[in-house]
Amino acid sequence: MTVKYTDKVASHGGFGSFFKLLVRWRGSVYKMVWQDMLAYIVMYYFISLIYRFALSEDHKRTFESLVIHCARFRSLIPVSFVLGFYVSLVVSRWWGTYQTLPWPSSLVIAVRTYIPGQDEESKMVRAAILRYVNLTIALTFAMISPAVKKRLPSLHHLVAAGYLTESERVILENLEKKSKLHKTWIPIAWACKTVQKARKKDVIQSDSDQRMIITEIMSLKSRCGGLLGYSEYNIPLVYTQVVTIAVYSFFFFSLLGEQYLDPNKLYPGHGIDLYFPFFAFLQVFFYIGWIKVAEALLNPFGEDDHDFEFNLMLQGHVEMCILLSEAEQDELPQYLRDSPESDLPSSTNNQQQMLSEHA
Numbered sequence: 001m002t003v004k005y006t007d008k009v010a011s012h013g014g015f016g017s018f019f020k021l022l023v024r025w026r027g028s029v030y031k032m033v034w035q036d037m038l039a040y041i042v043m044y045y046f047i048s049l050i051y052r053f054a055l056s057e058d059h060k061r062t063f064e065s066l067v068i069h070c071a072r073f074r075s076l077i078p079v080s081f082v083l084g085f086y087v088s089l090v091v092s093r094w095w096g097t098y099q100t101l102p103w104p105s106s107l108v109i110a111v112r113t114y115i116p117g118q119d120e121e122s123k124m125v126r127a128a129i130l131r132y133v134n135l136t137i138a139l140t141f142a143m144i145s146p147a148v149k150k151r152l153p154s155l156h157h158l159v160a161a162g163y164l165t166e167s168e169r170v171i172l173e174n175l176e177k178k179s180k181l182h183k184t185w186i187p188i189a190w191a192c193k194t195v196q197k198a199r200k201k202d203v204i205q206s207d208s209d210q211r212m213i214i215t216e217i218m219s220l221k222s223r224c225g226g227l228l229g230y231s232e233y234n235i236p237l238v239y240t241q242v243v244t245i246a247v248y249s250f251f252f253f254s255l256l257g258e259q260y261l262d263p264n265k266l267y268p269g270h271g272i273d274l275y276f277p278f279f280a281f282l283q284v285f286f287y288i289g290w291i292k293v294a295e296a297l298l299n300p301f302g303e304d305d306h307d308f309e310f311n312l313m314l315q316g317h318v319e320m321c322i323l324l325s326e327a328e329q330d331e332l333p334q335y336l337r338d339s340p341e342s343d344l345p346s347s348t349n350n351q352q353q354m355l356s357e358h359a
Contacts (some may be wrong), residue, residue, distance in 0.1 A: 027305040032292040033285060036251075040284055043255055044277060051259065064261050071257035079250045079287055086243045087294045089235065094297040100226035101308070102137050104130070104317055107216040108324040114209035115198065125198045129213070130321040132191035133220055135163045138314055139184045140224040144231040144301045145310040162318075184228070188221045231301060240298075247291045254280055 025031055051063055111126050138158060141148040151157070155172055158164040164172075168190075172183050192214055199210045258280035261267050296306040 029289045029292070031305070032296065033288045036288045036292075037281070037285060040251065040255070040281070044258070047255060048260055060262070064265065064267065067256050067259045067261060068267060070253050074250060074253040074257045077246055077250050077253070079246050082243055082246050083287065083290050083294075086239065087290055090294040090297050093230070093235065094300055097227070097230045097300055098308070100223050100230065101313070102140075102220045102223040102227070104133055104137070104220060105320055105324070107133060107213070107220060108321050110213050110216050112325050114204055114213055117203065121201065122203050125194060125203050126325050128194050129191045129217070130325055131163065132187040132194070133217060134314070134317055134321065135187040136184055136191075136221065136224055137317060138163050139182070139187070140227055141310045141314060143182060143184070144227055145308075146301070147303050148310045148314065151311055182228075184224060185221065188217060191217050235298065243291065243294070247287050250287060251284055254284055 051060065055063060108130060111129055115122050115126050117123075135158065138148070138152060138161075142152050143149075152161060152163075155164060155169045159166060159169050172186060175183055175186065195204065195210055195213050195217070198204045199207070204210050204213070258277045260275075296304060300307050301310070
């Protein structure tokens with residue numbers, strides 16, 4: 001689930017407003033990179049101790065030449081350019097995935113507006129359309145999210161969760177025998193057919209109302225298709241491999257290029273005995289942290305700290321449909337002209353007067 005933190009810095013500002021975020025662990029860069037950085041420190045000191053205490057003088061001279069050579073040429077690896085462009089691409093893809101998430105609120109409002117009847121037929125039509133759409137969303141999420149797949153692994157679980165009826169399950173299973181293509185769009189076809197039947201029975205009162213509902217249904221279908229596309233077609237593997245090789249090549253060459261060398265030898269840039277490679281540690285920390293950001297955002301469909309919480313979305317969609325689609329008459333506010341003037345706040349009275357004067 002994506003970690004929320006903007007409420008901690010949204011309105012306070014001032015000096016150090018962002019520093020409070022640095023002590024958070026869940027979803028933090030420390031949680032992502034600590035294993036790599038621990039491996040870096042262990043290997044660095046292992047090499048350093050061998051140089052200080054285990055090598056002969058001749059071997060030390062050879063080692064020193066190797067360190068100087070690595071320090072000179074490791075900067076030729078274009079880590080910043082390759083990694084920066086890659087992370088920018090991954091973040092753009094993550095944001096595009098978020099914008100593609102299906103939210104049925106517009107459809108729910110359209111269904112409630114254009115199928116307003118309180119008779120049994122109207123209620124059944126509204127319930128069927130919204131259940132079919134939620135079924136499509138659930139099937140889509142189950143295809144791309146391991147968390148949803150774990151909760152809804154089969155059609156029987158969808159029946160138990162209320163997304164599907166037994167007769168509809170039989171239809172989907174029969175279609176599965178005919179074709180192995182995913183059946184995500186079958187409920188969308190059912191929803192459109194339900195709208196068509198409702199129009200013939202005058203449950204939907206005009207063709208324009210029918211088109212509006214169909215448009216909202218197809219919009220949700222397009223969003224679900226977009227999610228399936230993001231899940232199936234990723235950033236080309238060759239690009240990910242190039243970036244990973246560049247970062248970890250720099251990681252390993254830094255182990256040698258930043259090693260302590262005897263200051264008495266007067267090598268350029270090695271005049272101080274550094275017991276801890278502070279600046280090299282920071283540099284590697286930034287690069288490793290950067291690629292870990294890309295790894296976290298590359299697949300937002302899993303169960304990590306930075307992934308979308310699809311199970312909560314499904315639950316919210318169902319509750320939204322129940323809340324908005326079956327609003328009772330007494331749950332709707334009265335028109336202002338029907339409210340007693342004494343019961344209205346002064347600001348509301350002023351607004352009503354201004355609107356009347358303008359009219």
